[in-house]
Amino acid sequence: MNFISRDTDYAVRALIFMAGVSKKEIITVDEIVKKERLPERFLRRILQRLAKSGILTSHKGKKGGFSFFVPPAAIRLTDIMEIFQGKIDLTNCLLKSKVCPNVKKCPLRKKLKNLGQGLDTELKKITIVSLSKER
Amino acid sequence: MNFISRDTDYAVRALIFMAGVSKKEIITVDEIVKKERLPERFLRRILQRLAKSGILTSHKGKKGGFSFFVPPAAIRLTDIMEIFQGKIDLTNCLLKSKVCPNVKKCPLRKKLKNLGQGLDTELKKITIVSLSKER
């Protein structure tokens, strides 16, 4: 089971690259593609989606490109995952009403909820900046 | 992101049903299908796989069916997930060598490893019997 999809992976790589250049600068897709060797059109769509989601700002026209809207220190891995993969929700009912009809009382549900929340708080500590520092 | 695939879901339902009947009895696929309303041929394959994996024993011929090889108290949710979905491995390198080249030192990796192990030990506590008791 894979935890990270390719969209998330590419998005994170691109963001880390952008954070590494200079926080306020506008960076073009081509620059990222050249350095990170990612498929151009695919990455375009990913960045567009990041812009729509309010992580990046897009600048059209000549001298255009993308820049951070949210500062990279405030962009969490979970934010990116949520955009491309949806919420990581361990607390979803595992077995549907057929097996476990008593949703309110189900201790499994409770247990998983706690687990999920623990995982979530830990994951939320991982930001683009904390990742880019590793390099 | 869905944590539990349908195979796992159906397998767990079938096993809970079987555990509810009588521990040693041989149960046919048809019985399970009727009670749990699962797609017959699909469930067959699932039970076959459980037999191959050593969870169940299959009995061919008339009066045949499936019985537990591993007692339901010892069958963990994670065992089933592993059979149908592979290991839940948070510790996989998230970003490949492109982003995070220093696999040995990477603190993210370390952090995720701890997270994953925590999740794993908690999940391992959930067994077929503990689930069937909820009902």
Place this chain on the structure above:
DNA sequence: TTTAATGATACTAATATAGTATTATTAAAA
């Protein structure tokens, strides 16, 4: 030898993921 069960394997359908192509829009700069 009939019958009622599983075993093996191949096939199909639906959905999700990954990636490409095309045309429109925008804004700087010549």
Place this chain on the structure above:
DNA sequence: TTTTAATAATACTATATTAGTATCATTAAA
């Protein structure tokens, strides 16, 4: 104002995974 260098929108295609079906072989009890 026209050219140019960028993104926007949207539709398409390819591949992989998941979900489910069909067929025929095997087995063992009655």
